[in-house]
Amino acid sequence: MTMNTEITKTQSPFRDLGKRNWWKILCVLFLIYTVIAGFLIDVPHLPILHETIRNQFFHVCMWFAMITLLTTSLVFSIRYLSNQKLEHDIIASEAANTGIFFGILGLITGSIWARFTWGSWWTNDVKLNGAAITMLTYFAYIVLRNAITDEQKRGKVSAVYNVFAYVMMLVFILIYPRLSDSLHPGNGGNPGFSKYDLDNTMRMVFYPAFIGWTLLGVWIMTIRIRIQKIKTNLDI
Amino acid sequence: MFVLLVDSQLFVRCMLKELSALIQKEILLEWRQRYALGGMFLYVVATVFVCFLSFKNVIDANAWNALFWIIILFASINASAKSFLQESRGRLLYYYTLSSPQAFVLSKTIYNAILMLILSLICFCFYSLFMGNMVKNLPLFVLIIVLGSIGISSLLTMISAIASKANNNFTIMAILAFPIIMPILITIIKLSQNAIDGTDFSYNLKYFSVLFSLDIIVIILSYLLFPYLWKD
Numbered sequence: 001m002t003m004n005t006e007i008t009k010t011q012s013p014f015r016d017l018g019k020r021n022w023w024k025i026l027c028v029l030f031l032i033y034t035v036i037a038g039f040l041i042d043v044p045h046l047p048i049l050h051e052t053i054r055n056q057f058f059h060v061c062m063w064f065a066m067i068t069l070l071t072t073s074l075v076f077s078i079r080y081l082s083n084q085k086l087e088h089d090i091i092a093s094e095a096a097n098t099g100i101f102f103g104i105l106g107l108i109t110g111s112i113w114a115r116f117t118w119g120s121w122w123t124n125d126v127k128l129n130g131a132a133i134t135m136l137t138y139f140a141y142i143v144l145r146n147a148i149t150d151e152q153k154r155g156k157v158s159a160v161y162n163v164f165a166y167v168m169m170l171v172f173i174l175i176y177p178r179l180s181d182s183l184h185p186g187n188g189g190n191p192g193f194s195k196y197d198l199d200n201t202m203r204m205v206f207y208p209a210f211i212g213w214t215l216l217g218v219w220i221m222t223i224r225i226r227i228q229k230i231k232t233n234l235d236i
Numbered sequence: 237m238f239v240l241l242v243d244s245q246l247f248v249r250c251m252l253k254e255l256s257a258l259i260q261k262e263i264l265l266e267w268r269q270r271y272a273l274g275g276m277f278l279y280v281v282a283t284v285f286v287c288f289l290s291f292k293n294v295i296d297a298n299a300w301n302a303l304f305w306i307i308i309l310f311a312s313i314n315a316s317a318k319s320f321l322q323e324s325r326g327r328l329l330y331y332y333t334l335s336s337p338q339a340f341v342l343s344k345t346i347y348n349a350i351l352m353l354i355l356s357l358i359c360f361c362f363y364s365l366f367m368g369n370m371v372k373n374l375p376l377f378v379l380i381i382v383l384g385s386i387g388i389s390s391l392l393t394m395i396s397a398i399a400s401k402a403n404n405n406f407t408i409m410a411i412l413a414f415p416i417i418m419p420i421l422i423t424i425i426k427l428s429q430n431a432i433d434g435t436d437f438s439y440n441l442k443y444f445s446v447l448f449s450l451d452i453i454v455i456i457l458s459y460l461l462f463p464y465l466w467k468d
Contacts, residue, residue, distance in 0.1 A: 081461075
């Protein structure tokens with residue numbers, strides 16, 4: 001019961017963000033623009049890629065949204081370790097959950113794209129394996145959270161695991177793609193999108209798309225945090 | 237400045253003393269329960285022999301390498317799991333009154349690393365006895381075993397500490413350990429593949445630096461984060 005009163009008293013770092021509307025409107029506008037312009041603008045016509053280059057506005061943005069959310073999760077895990085506020089644990093876990101959701105979307109969009117460019121749903125590519133293992137790590141995070149019933153203990157133990165999971169994800173994102181070749185555009189001799197996009201038309205959609213999807217991720221996260229807090233307060 | 241220097245020297249000396257006492261305690265405990273130690277070695281040898289019987293002979297160097305590290309992985313999960321899962325609650329409380337959390341986790345890590353190192357070297361001997369030795373650059377391979385054992389065991393020690401908080405569940409230990417150990421394992425397998433092919437040390441420098449820095453990162457993270465797991 002003491003825990004519940006504590007939660008209502010403390011100010012949530014995302015409470016103001018959840019109440020303000022301008023960024024939600026911005027998010028919706030950017031996403032509408034992304035979907036319409038993403039399918040309609042004139043893209044560079046290239047062999048193999050053809051129209052699938054439009055996947056850049058969706059697939060790549062999913063990973064950016066995922067990394068933003070998982071970084072939020074890491075930050076609040078560390079804050080939970082230093083101040084033991086249950087609120088921060090809820091934010092860390094919900095940010096991770098939303099991050100996993102975007103990671104799964106990234107895998108699906110990538111898999112469909114790979115079917116039409118590389119010819120198979122899954123290949124033995126360094127980035128694909130890294131993404132899959134990152135997902136497994138964060139699934140393990142969810143399992144770990146569900147295995148512990150005590151709230152304080154669950155927060156601390158899962159926060160410690162979260163730090164390890166994030167560091168290992170960084171290894172996959174920052175180090176491995178530089179050590180070995182990937183089939184992805186921009187790696188292993190395949191030109192990146194900046195080389196195709198000579199007149200900056202793709203950038204005009206890509207940057208709003210990137211901001212829009214990331215904002216959507218943050219929006220979903222704030223709603224999930226609110227739901228989780230209400231659940232905790234009602235003790236469901 | 238001088239005070240700080242003396243202070244830090246004192247800290248290091250105290251830490252070393254505490255560490256050596258704790259490691260001695262680990263070795264003593266292990267020696268009193270020799271059956272557990274013997275069990276681990278038997279596990280490795282038996283697994284190698286099972287592989288020998290089921291594969292007959294492995295011609296492909298890739299398969300030889302992968303099989304070796306899979307045996308090591310399972311053996312190390314078995315060996316490291318007990319470092320925290322077997323400690324009783326009462327005994328942990330006793331350690332809590334005696335030592336600092338940092339010294340405690342470092343002693344466990346060092347002890348597990350030594351154990352793992354001996355275990356994997358024995359495994360390598362038996363493995364090459366039964367399955368044939370395909371390694372062309374042997375010193376490089378031994379160096380990989382040393383760095384790899386340190387990395388795997390220090391990560392698994394921490395995972396074991398985490399799993400011990402989740403109702404001492406061995407399944408949780410495996411679920412948590414497998415994905416998170418992948419970066420280290422992939423680096424090791426890549427490196428040992430190069431050692432089997434007989435490439436020079438200088439060629440593998442970038443992979444070595446990754447493996448070495450992963451070892452250091454894991455140990456530093458354990459040192460920093462274990463105090464939070466320590467208190468219930």
